[in-house]
Amino acid sequence: MQVILAQPRGFCAGVVRAIEIVERALDKYDHPIYVRHEIVHNRHVVDSLKAKGARFVEDLSEIPPNAVTIFSAHGVSRTVEEEAAARHIPVLDATCPLVTKVHNQGKRYIAQGRTLILIGHAGHPEVEGTMGQVSGPVFLVQNEKDVETLDIPTDAPVAYVTQTTLSVDDTRGIIAALRRRFTDIVGPETRDICYATQNRQTAVRELSKLVDVILVVGANNSSNSNRLREIGAEAGVPSYLIADGSELKAEWVRGARTVGLTAGASAPEVLVEDVIAALRRLGPVEVSTLPGRQETIEFRLPAELAQDRSSGAPPVAALVEGHDEGLETE
Numbered sequence: 001m002q003v004i005l006a007q008p009r010g011f012c013a014g015v016v017r018a019i020e021i022v023e024r025a026l027d028k029y030d031h032p033i034y035v036r037h038e039i040v041h042n043r044h045v046v047d048s049l050k051a052k053g054a055r056f057v058e059d060l061s062e063i064p065p066n067a068v069t070i071f072s073a074h075g076v077s078r079t080v081e082e083e084a085a086a087r088h089i090p091v092l093d094a095t096c097p098l099v100t101k102v103h104n105q106g107k108r109y110i111a112q113g114r115t116l117i118l119i120g121h122a123g124h125p126e127v128e129g130t131m132g133q134v135s136g137p138v139f140l141v142q143n144e145k146d147v148e149t150l151d152i153p154t155d156a157p158v159a160y161v162t163q164t165t166l167s168v169d170d171t172r173g174i175i176a177a178l179r180r181r182f183t184d185i186v187g188p189e190t191r192d193i194c195y196a197t198q199n200r201q202t203a204v205r206e207l208s209k210l211v212d213v214i215l216v217v218g219a220n221n222s223s224n225s226n227r228l229r230e231i232g233a234e235a236g237v238p239s240y241l242i243a244d245g246s247e248l249k250a251e252w253v254r255g256a257r258t259v260g261l262t263a264g265a266s267a268p269e270v271l272v273e274d275v276i277a278a279l280r281r282l283g284p285v286e287v288s289t290l291p292g293r294q295e296t297i298e299f300r301l302p303a304e305l306a307q308d309r310s311s312g313a314p315p316v317a318a319l320v321e322g323h324d325e326g327l328e329t330e
């Protein structure tokens with residue numbers, strides 16, 4: 001069996017940064033360190049951080065005062081930020097800088113007097129965070145049908161922003177429908193869309209031209225992993241989301257000569273290797289990697305954690321004041 005790995009796949013810069021924030025915080029501050037929501041949507045990642053002393057909670061009410069707390073890569077609403085400040089919870093913010101960028105775009109559009117439309121999935125923590133970051137009503141649209149039912153006058157000044165785990169290709173139809181419906185509409189440049197989402201989707205499209213089956217390593221609550229599976233299926237290739245090698249079903253790959261393997265942005269490479277090992281248990285496997293884009297993007301850590309680990313922890317109070325998160329780009 002030929003196994004072809006997509007390139008790029010797996011961890012993006014936002015996920016690497018979020019995990020590093022937890023690890024460095026565990027190193028520097030008294031345990032336990034609290035994390036609001038799964039730091040990234042992957043059980044393997046969460047379990048390994050739990051084993052190192054991180055405690056994951058869904059609500060700030062579960063966190064004692066003064067316990068260092070990390071907000072997940074998906075971002076939070078202003079209400080959550082305000083509640084943390086009111087309870088004097090020292091916060092490290094692992095919100096991906098690209099998510100923060102969407103928050104800032106939304107705020108700018110509202111400040112310009114525009115009604116904001118968010119393209120995204122209802123109930124996803126990133127969507128809840130973005131809707132709760134801007135003052136003023138935000139209209140959520142999940143598909144082209146939703147555009148028709150928006151209760152906004154067609155000549156009202158409107159603007160749109162998008163959830164980061166949707167690619168240019170995902171949003172194209174919805175944006176076109178919005179532009180048909182509204183006469184005064186603005187939105188961000190397409191180059192502002194998350195590079196990692198776009199690159200992983202482009203790679204899985206390439207993969208789908210070459211393989212009989214696609215396996216996407218990722219959690220079932222990972223939006224971008226689900227989307228990768230859908231793209232494979234839309235291309236007509238049987239595609240399965242798989243958390244790790246233990247979930248591999250022999251019938252998925254029975255008769256397949258070529259299996260494509262990719263991973264969502266929150267899935268570590270060790271799980272890709274675990275799936276390859278599971279495939280090897282079914283028979284001989286030859287692994288190759290599709291040529292693809294090399295990613296060199298890195299995001300800066302919060303200033304409190306960027307210093308040399310040996311230089312000691314800053315006072316916990318320093319964490320409460322927040323920080324500036326710069327972007328390092330290719």
Ligand code: SF4
Pocket residue numbers: 012013014015073096097098099164165194195196197224265
């Ligand atoms: S997928 Fe994109 S937006 Fe989401 S964490 Fe990764 S880099 Fe950030």
